[in-house]
Amino acid sequence: MTLTRGRAKTDQEIQLDVLAEIARDFRFKPAELGVEVDGGIVTLTGTVSGFRKIGEAAELATGVPGVRDVANELTVNPVATFRDDTAIARAVRNALEWDAVVPDDRIDSIVRHGVVTLTGTVDYGFQRKMAADAIANLNGVVFVNNHIRIVPPVRSDADIYGELTAALRRRFPSEDLDAIVDAGTVTLMGTVPSYRIRREAEGVAWATHGVQALTNNIVIA
Template identity: 35%
Template sequence: MSDHRDDLVLDGLVREELEWAPHVDATNITVHVRDGIVTLGGFVASYAEKKAAERAVWHVRGVLGLAQDIEVRLNPEARHSDEEIAHRIASILRWDARIPEGRIQVKVEAGVVTLIGAVDWRYQKEDVEARVQPLAGVVAIKNEIVVRPPRGASNINDAVRRALARHAEIDASRITVVTQGGEVTLAGEVRSLAARRIAENAAWSATGVENVIDRMRVVP
């Protein structure tokens, strides 16, 4: 349990980071901190801005968790029909060589984009979402793409441990790795939310990983 004074200090650090974030207008963003858990509320003008605010908070020292309740309120000039948004997404994905052609389907309803399909690697799933985030008219993304890696993976547990050990930002000795088939469970401690995401992404980089369960705790 963190001290109330610690929460006040963290509140100030988070607000300062949001003010400095180049792609975020923090004017209408609210911040609440309790026991090291940061809750962001209020509203922004785009989904990309909402995600930028989230990334800014990850890097603030002392943040133990993040609840993201920011609403996207589109400006009139940023509003587009669902059909137009879907056509734009389909065109972008068709011309992106990193994304397997014909394996991703898109549904758009009231500006909410649902991504459906299957890819070989986690980075491909993230690439699809990253390409959609900046588009005008998008208010939310539901990424339902599944990762189905190629067969023939070697020892996944060893591969994940080596991947964790390669990253200077995390202490691999404080993280336990348990694998069952293509599912990897990470437990233990990391020093920040950013390190937690680095560890999770490192696990996804191992060949044969189909799912990563994150049970790590942030302990500054």
Template identity: 30%
Template sequence: MRSNDILQKEIQEALKFEPLLHAAEIGVIVKKGVVTLTGNVDLLVKKTEALHAAKRIKGVAAIVDEIQVITEKSSVVSDQKIAEELVTNFKENHIIPKGSVTITVEKGWVTLEGILPWNFQRDIAKELVENQLGVIGVINNIKLKRELYDQVEKELLEKALQRHWAFDMDEINIQVAGATVQLSGTVGSLFQKEEAERIAYKTPGIIKVVNHLKVNLEQPYLC
């Protein structure tokens, strides 16, 4: 039986491989497969990297995010400056349609609103914000609306998941209703759960994914 100590060590080792992170910045607590990440970082992108690193570890059932983005007073960037930089970055981006996203900045928190045709564009918009100096949090309220309402073909999604090395299709169920896809069944990690959702959003016609996939722990954890 695998111990919480082993899982904790694997996550700590994964964090060491993240180029932006320092080992002392992030604390890792594990109990029955639930991972709590703690610590203070000076950039939001560091927090994102830490969360992604933990999600990729097999056996992580859930993550409690207690990482805080704290900027030294001497390095604080004004909301006005953050907004100006983001407006420029969005204008220079060739993937997100011009004028499709509105940006609100309040005390370092950025709220994104608007309508985009693809989920990967919504993800890119969030990444643009996460990489901006001075941002401490992102609220992504961008909605999806397909320009062409093609009928969703379940077979396309099934084949896409089958091609991916991470999935056993015997463990995943797909249901399609209009432009909504529901995923259920079991996967081996949080990474697989999120990756299945990402792939589903790339299927033509889908504007909403309901992800009910559960992370299956092959072995119980010892305290």
């Protein structure tokens, strides 16, 4: 949709753009998702075939210009994904073992009524995320509780700050971004033009060696 320069999108225009993005994304069937917009706030409704699609749909919507926030009311179809917990647990273990980045020998899982709870420890934030991603779309999984703890190698705050800010400058040379590091906890600061860049900056921070926790205070302007 072409937008006249300087004119804010109407809710109807935003709705049509979100629906268009969903329609051209091979991961979704158009009939799965409903989209309502009120004051730039998008509400997603409907039933999808897998847990991962809930987050993917929200990310798709937040990337549409004009969207301010997303209320995600999507649910997983329990009939389409039915599988007994023993079979799910076996599939979870296989998925963790097959992922070369995930230290599967340090991660445990509990499955109850399709809800998977992950526990254990990893060195880095991206490993924690990838462990959940590896199982989120398995048949039968309706939700993932990620309780994996990050226990990184000991590293000074100054070293973490140096690596992180250098990575942010390389990745986003035109953005005004900075960080505070205190005992391995990173607080991201600055202003960016989109949710996509805000999320990507968070990913850069989690990929920095030594980061134990993260607060994203980057503002969308």
